[in-house]
Amino acid sequence: MKKNVTDILDIHTHKLEADSLGKSIVNYPLLADSPLYMPFAGDVEVDRGYYYSVGIHPWELTEHNAGQLLDYLKQQLRKKQFVAVGEAGLDKLAVASMELQLTVFKAQVRLSEEYGLPLIIHCVKAVDELLAVKKEFRLQQAWIWHGFRGKTEQAVQLLKKGFYLSLGEYYSDETMRTVPDERLFLETDNSSLDIEDILCRAAKVRGVEVEVLRETIRRNIQNVFFRA
Numbered sequence: 079m080k081k082n083v084t085d086i087l088d089i090h091t092h093k094l095e096a097d098s099l100g101k102s103i104v105n106y107p108l109l110a111d112s113p114l115y116m117p118f119a120g121d122v123e124v125d126r127g128y129y130y131s132v133g134i135h136p137w138e139l140t141e142h143n144a145g146q147l148l149d150y151l152k153q154q155l156r157k158k159q160f161v162a163v164g165e166a167g168l169d170k171l172a173v174a175s176m177e178l179q180l181t182v183f184k185a186q187v188r189l190s191e192e193y194g195l196p197l198i199i200h201c202v203k204a205v206d207e208l209l210a211v212k213k214e215f216r217l218q219q220a221w222i223w224h225g226f227r228g229k230t231e232q233a234v235q236l237l238k239k240g241f242y243l244s245l246g247e248y249y250s251d252e253t254m255r256t257v258p259d260e261r262l263f264l265e266t267d268n269s270s271l272d273i274e275d276i277l278c279r280a281a282k283v284r285g286v287e288v289e290v291l292r293e294t295i296r297r298n299i300q301n302v303f304f305r306a
């Protein structure tokens with residue numbers, strides 16, 4: 079699905095609602111009963127007009143379902159049109175062991191490369207592990223750390239390693255000012271805020287006009303998710 083996008087602003091949300099139509103990248107639910115995906119019921123078909131990412135979240139992962147989730151993810155990637163793999167990642171607070179999380183995450187890194195899709199990353203207290211994985215691969219695809227709330231020093235470290243950072247409702251203002259234009263994304267994730275509110279606040283913190291920042295974000299979305 080490579081085309082010109084003008085309307086997408088929100089690169090990560092779990093809310094499939096009218097407001098997301100053509101304006102957000104919606105996290106497609108692999109598990110119908112996942113606690114992460116409240117608005118969905120059953121094996122929903124991809125609705126027309128929405129843009130989706132698909133991946134295995136570390137919170138959903140157990141020893142018993144890992145193989146099944148990976149098979150299902152591969153099926154989805156083969157038959158559906160997605161603009162990203164994820165959210166996927168590593169989370170020290172998740173139930174699944176780090177070993178299992180690493181196996182499943184690396185499988186998703188390979189899928190992101192195979193399908194030529196950027197990777198949307200969830201990372202909690204596992205930055206060293208994440209960076210070690212990144213070193214193992216010769217990556218072509220962008221890695222986007224979503225919902226970044228860490229310290230500015232960590233943002234700087236990640237930017238040096240080539241990451242894109244997506245900021246949502248919570249972040250430090252210093253970090254918001256530190257991310258260069260070409261590495262910044264915005265998102266609502268599970269927030270009740272509208273992406274327009276997040277855009278306005280981000281523009282204020284960065285000291286730029288809202289419409290200037292909107293164009294910056296759109297250009298990044300075009301370059302990363304819809305590369306010609």
Ligand SMILES: [Zn+2]
Nearest residue numbers: 092165267268
């Ligand atoms: Zn999310």
